[in-house]
Amino acid sequence: ELCRFCVCSWAGAAAGGSVQEGVAPVVIVALNLECFVLLAGVWFSRGRSGHLRCMIQHFRESPWLQVPVCCVRCPVVHGMFWPAQMYDPAFLSVPMAAGPSVLCQAVGHSPGAAQRALVCTGPTMALLSAGLLPAVLLAADALALVLLVPLVPLLAPLGLVGVWLEAALRLPVLAVATRLLAPRRPSGATAAAVTVATTPAVFGTFQHLLGQPGAGLGLLATAPAWLGVTHAAATLALLAWTTPPVPGNVPETPGDVPKAPGTVWRTLALTWEEWKVLGAALLCLVLAVVGETSGPYVTGKVLDAIGSGDGLTTGAVGMVAAAGATSVLFSGCRGSFFMLLKARLHKNLSLRLFSHLVHQDLDFFQGTPAAELSAQFSLEVPRVCMSVPMGANQLLRSLVMSLVVGTFMVGLAPGLALLAFLEVPFGIAIHRIQSARKQALQQSMMEASARTAAGVQESVAAIETIRIFSAEKEEEEQHRCNLAKELKLKEQMELELAFFTLAHRMLQLFIRVLVLFRSHQQLRDSYITPGVLVTFLLYQDRIGSHVQVLLHGFNAFLTNAAAGQKIWEYLDRKPTGNLGGTREPPELQGHVTFQKVSFTYPGNPEHPVLKDVTFEVRSGEVTALAGPNGSGKSTAIALLERLWDPGSGTVLLDGIPLPEYEHQYLHRKVVLVEQDPLLFSGTIRENVMLGLDHCKESELQEAATAAGAMDFIQGLEQGWDTEVGEHGGRLAAGERRRVALARALLRRPAVLILDEALDDGDEGAAQRWVRAGLAQTVLVVSHRPRVLDAADRLVVLEHGAVVETGTPAELREHCGAYSRLLLGGGSTGQPEASRMGSEKGAASGRR
Numbered sequence: 001e002l003c004r005f006c007v008c009s010w011a012g013a014a015a016g017g018s019v020q021e022g023v024a025p026v027v028i029v030a031l032n033l034e035c036f037v038l039l040a041g042v043w044f045s046r047g048r049s050g051h052l053r054c055m056i057q058h059f060r061e062s063p064w065l066q067v068p069v070c071c072v073r074c075p076v077v078h079g080m081f082w083p084a085q086m087y088d089p090a091f092l093s094v095p096m097a098a099g100p101s102v103l104c105q106a107v108g109h110s111p112g113a114a115q116r117a118l119v120c121t122g123p124t125m126a127l128l129s130a131g132l133l134p135a136v137l138l139a140a141d142a143l144a145l146v147l148l149v150p151l152v153p154l155l156a157p158l159g160l161v162g163v164w165l166e167a168a169l170r171l172p173v174l175a176v177a178t179r180l181l182a183p184r185r186p187s188g189a190t191a192a193a194v195t196v197a198t199t200p201a202v203f204g205t206f207q208h209l210l211g212q213p214g215a216g217l218g219l220l221a222t223a224p225a226w227l228g229v230t231h232a233a234a235t236l237a238l239l240a241w242t243t244p245p246v247p248g249n250v251p252e253t254p255g256d257v258p259k260a261p262g263t264v265w266r267t268l269a270l271t272w273e274e275w276k277v278l279g280a281a282l283l284c285l286v287l288a289v290v291g292e293t294s295g296p297y298v299t300g301k302v303l304d305a306i307g308s309g310d311g312l313t314t315g316a317v318g319m320v321a322a323a324g325a326t327s328v329l330f331s332g333c334r335g336s337f338f339m340l341l342k343a344r345l346h347k348n349l350s351l352r353l354f355s356h357l358v359h360q361d362l363d364f365f366q367g368t369p370a371a372e373l374s375a376q377f378s379l380e381v382p383r384v385c386m387s388v389p390m391g392a393n394q395l396l397r398s399l400v401m402s403l404v405v406g407t408f409m410v411g412l413a414p415g416l417a418l419l420a421f422l423e424v425p426f427g428i429a430i431h432r433i434q435s436a437r438k439q440a441l442q443q444s445m446m447e448a449s450a451r452t453a454a455g456v457q458e459s460v461a462a463i464e465t466i467r468i469f470s471a472e473k474e475e476e477e478q479h480r481c482n483l484a485k486e487l488k489l490k491e492q493m494e495l496e497l498a499f500f501t502l503a504h505r506m507l508q509l510f511i512r513v514l515v516l517f518r519s520h521q522q523l524r525d526s527y528i529t530p531g532v533l534v535t536f537l538l539y540q541d542r543i544g545s546h547v548q549v550l551l552h553g554f555n556a557f558l559t560n561a562a563a564g565q566k567i568w569e570y571l572d573r574k575p576t577g578n579l580g581g582t583r584e585p586p587e588l589q590g591h592v593t594f595q596k597v598s599f600t601y602p603g604n605p606e607h608p609v610l611k612d613v614t615f616e617v618r619s620g621e622v623t624a625l626a627g628p629n630g631s632g633k634s635t636a637i638a639l640l641e642r643l644w645d646p647g648s649g650t651v652l653l654d655g656i657p658l659p660e661y662e663h664q665y666l667h668r669k670v671v672l673v674e675q676d677p678l679l680f681s682g683t684i685r686e687n688v689m690l691g692l693d694h695c696k697e698s699e700l701q702e703a704a705t706a707a708g709a710m711d712f713i714q715g716l717e718q719g720w721d722t723e724v725g726e727h728g729g730r731l732a733a734g735e736r737r738r739v740a741l742a743r744a745l746l747r748r749p750a751v752l753i754l755d756e757a758l759d760d761g762d763e764g765a766a767q768r769w770v771r772a773g774l775a776q777t778v779l780v781v782s783h784r785p786r787v788l789d790a791a792d793r794l795v796v797l798e799h800g801a802v803v804e805t806g807t808p809a810e811l812r813e814h815c816g817a818y819s820r821l822l823l824g825g826g827s828t829g830q831p832e833a834s835r836m837g838s839e840k841g842a843a844s845g846r847r
C-alpha cells in the first residue's frame with residue numbers, strides 16, 4: 001500500500017515540478033507512467049502476475065477509469081494462479097452488474113467461492129465510493145492551506161524546515177478528515193493522507209539536495225498549482241486502484257507472508273533458553289560489524305593522507321589491517337556460534353516435541369497421519385530452529401550494517417547518499433515481483449517433483465505387475481514426460497532468475513553512474529575530497545547487498561518461524577488420559593474384572609463398541625474371549641492395556657482400578673502379544689531382553705523354550721545373535737511371534753494377553769505357562785476352536801455385549817452363542833472354517 005501511494009504521489013510530484021517550468025506534456029507522460037508503475041505496484045503487492053495481465057487487458061478493452069469496476073478479485077483456490085478464463089475476452093464481456101455467482105461461474109469457481117468472491121457493484125457506485133477519499137483529502141488540504149496562509153511569513157524564511165513544518169501541520173488535518181469517512185473508511189486512507197501531506201516536502205528536499213543550494217520547492221500555501229497536481233495524481237491513482245473491501249473468510253494467498261506473531265514469539269522464547277550461546281554470537285556480530293564498517297572509513301582516511309602529502313604511515317596501515325582482522329576474526333566466530341545455537345535448538349525442540357507426542361492419547365495418533373508427524377521432525381523442526389540463528393545472523397548484521405553505513409554515507413555526502421538510496425525502493429519493487437514469480441513457480445515445481453517421485457514409487461511398488469504386462473516402455477515414457485515437465489519449469493525459473501538479476505544489476509549500474517556523475521560535479525566544486533568519494537563508493541557497494549539480505553531475510557525469517565505453528569499446537573495439546581497413578585504393589589494375583597464397562601471410539605462416537613460389559617479373568621486360569629468379527633474383543637484388550645479408558649464402568653486388576661497403578665509398573669505386569677508382533681532391528685537376544693538391563697542366561701533359555709522358539713533359534717547360524725532385520729523382516733511371521741512370546745514370558749507377567757498369538761497345536765501352551773509360573777493369568781483372544789476349547793473359561797461377546805460365560809464344556813452343552821460361533825459363524829452367518837483365514841488377516845490388518 002505504501003508503495004502504491006508513494007509511487008502515485010511521486011509521479012504527481014514529478015509532474016508538479018514540470019508544470020512549474022511550464023512543460024505541460026510532461027504532466028500527461030508522468031500520469032501515464034504513474035498508471036503503469038502502479039500496475040507493477042499492484043502486481044507485486046498482490047503477488048500475482050495474473051493480476052497485471054488481467055489489468056492490462058482491461059486497459060486495452062475499456063477506458064481505464066473502469067478498471068476498478070471490472071476488477072473481480074476472487075480468492076485464489078489452493079494457491080493456484082487465477083483461472084485462465086479470467087483473461088478470456090468472453091469473461092470480460094460478462095456484465096459487471098451480474099453479481100457474484102454469474103461472474104464466478106464464468107471463471108469456473110464453485111458456488112462457495114462465489115460467495116466469497118469480490119465483485120464490484122455498478123460502475124457508478126464504484127466510482128462514487130472510490131472518489132470519496134480523494135475528494136475529502138482535497139477539500140481538507142485546501143482548508144488546511146487556507147488556515148496556514150497567516151503562518152506563511154513565519155515559515156517561508158525557514159526554507160526546507162518551513163516546508164516540512166507545513167507538511168507536519170497539514171498532516172493532522174488530512175488524517176482527521178479521513179476519519180470522517182468512517183465506517184466506510186478505506187484501508188489505505190492513512191497512507192494516502194501521509195503521502196499527500198509529505199510528498200511536496202520530500203520532493204523539495206530532493207531538489208534542494210541534488211540541485212544548487214537554495215533550489216527547491218517553496219511553501220505549498222504559496223504555490224497552489226502544486227496542490228492541484230499532487231491531488232490530481234493521487235485521485236487518479238486512488239480511483240484506479242481502489243478495490244472493494246475483502247469480505248471475511250477469504251483465504252490468504254500463498255504470496256502473503258504468514259502472520260503468526262505467536263509462533264515468532266515462542267520461537268524467540270525457545271532461543272532465549274540458549275542465551276549464553278546467543279549472547280556470544282551477538283557479541284561477535286557487533287564486533288564484526290565494527291570491523292567491517294571501519295574498513296572503508298580508514299581506507300578513505302589513508303587515501304586523503306597520501307593525497308595531502310603525509311605519505312603512508314605505519315599507523316595508517318596498521319589501522320586498515322586491524323579493521324580487516326577484526327572483521328574476519330569475529331565474522332568467523334559469529335557464524336560458528338550461530339551454527340552451534342541452531343544445533344542446540346534443534347536438539348531441544350526435537351526432544352520436547354517427541355517427549356510430548358509419546359504421551360498423547362491414541363485418538364491423536366489415529367487422527368494424525370504418521371507422515372505428517374514425521375514431516376514435523378524432518379522438515380519443520382529444522383526450519384524453526386534455523387529461523388532465529390539465521391535471521392539474527394543475517395538480519396541483525398545487515399540491519400546494523402545498513403544503519404551504520406547509511407548514517408556514514410549521509411554524513412559524508414548527503415546529496416550523493418540520497419541518490420544512492422534510490423536503489424532501495426526500486427530494489428524492493430524488483431525483489432517483490434521476483435519473489436511473487438518465484439513462489440508461483442516453486443509451487444508448480446513442487447507439484448511436478450511430487451508427481452515424478454510418486455510415479456517412481458508407484459512403478460517400483462508395482463514392478464511385478466509391470467513385468468507381467470510388459471509395461472516397461474509406458475512407464476519409461478511416463479517418467480520421461482514427468483522429467484521433461486520438471487526440466488521446463490526449472491529452465492523457466494533459471495531464466496527468470498537471470499532476468500531479475502540482470503534488471504537489478506542494471507539498476508545498480510544506473511544509480512552508480514548517477515552517483516559518479518554527481519560526485520564528479522561535487523569534486524569539481526570541492527564539496528568533497530577524493531578520500532571521501534572512495535569511502536562513499538566502498539560503503540555504497542556494501543549497503544546494496546545488505547539491503548538485499550534484509551529484504552530476503554525478513555521474509556525468510558517470518559516464514560521459517562511460522563513453520564512452527566503446527567509444532568506449537570502439538571506442544572499445547574494436553575493428553576486427556578490420566579497417567580498419574582502411583583500404586584506399585586510388590587505382588588499381583590492377576591485377577592481382572594470388567595465392571596459394567598462401556599466404550600465408544602472417539603473417531604466414531606455414534607457406534608458404541610462395548611456396552612455394559614461385565615466379566616472376570618480369574619487368577620491362575622486361562623480365559624478366552626470369543627466372538628465374531630467386530631464384537632469388541634480387541635477393544636476390551638485395549639482397555640485392559642490402558643490404550644484407552646472406558647467411557648463408563650471400571651476395569652480392575654486385583655480389585656484396584658487400572659488408573660491407580662503406576663504407568664510403567666502396569667505395563668510390566670500386563671503384557672500383550674499380538675498376532676503379528678513388532679520386532680526391532682537388532683539381534684534375537686536384544687529383542688527378547690528389550691527394556692531389561694540384564695537377565696540370567698537360564699531365564700532366557702526357559703522363556704524361549706516355553707515359547708517354542710528354542711528350536712529355530714538354535715537352528716540359526718548365529719543363534720541368539722542373529723540379526724532380525726528391520727521390523728523383524730528376516731524372520732518368518734511364526735518365528736517373529738515366538739520371539740515376541742519369549743519376550744513376554746521372560747517378564748513373568750501377572751496378566752498375559754494373547755491376541756490371536758496361538759496357532760493350532762499351541763492350545764495347551766497357555767496352561768503350561770500358568771502352571772510353570774511364567775504367567776499368573778492368561779487372557780486369550782482367538783478364532784481357533786481348538787485354542788478356545790482348551791481354555792479354562794470362556795467369555796463370548798456379540799455386538800459389544802457379553803452373551804455367554806462358562807467353561808467350554810458348559811457352553812457347548814448350552815448350545816448358545818458359542819456353539820453357533822463354532823458351527824455356523826456366529827452373527828456373521830459365515831461358516832467358521834471358511835472364515836478363519838480371512839479373519840486373521842482382517843483382524844491384524846485393522847489393528
Ligand SMILES: Nc1ncnc2c1ncn2[C@@H]1O[C@H](COP(=O)(O)OP(=O)(O)OP(=O)(O)O)[C@@H](O)[C@H]1O
Pocket residue numbers: 366601603604609627628629630631632633634635636839842843844846
Ligand atoms: N480405532 C477405531 N476407531 C473406530 N472404530 C473402531 C476402531 N477400532 C475398532 N473399531 C470398531 O469397533 C468394533 C469392534 O472392533 P474390535 O477390533 O474390538 O473387534 P474384534 O472383536 O476384535 O474383531 P476381530 O475379531 O475381527 O479382531 C468394530 O465395529 C470396529 O469397526
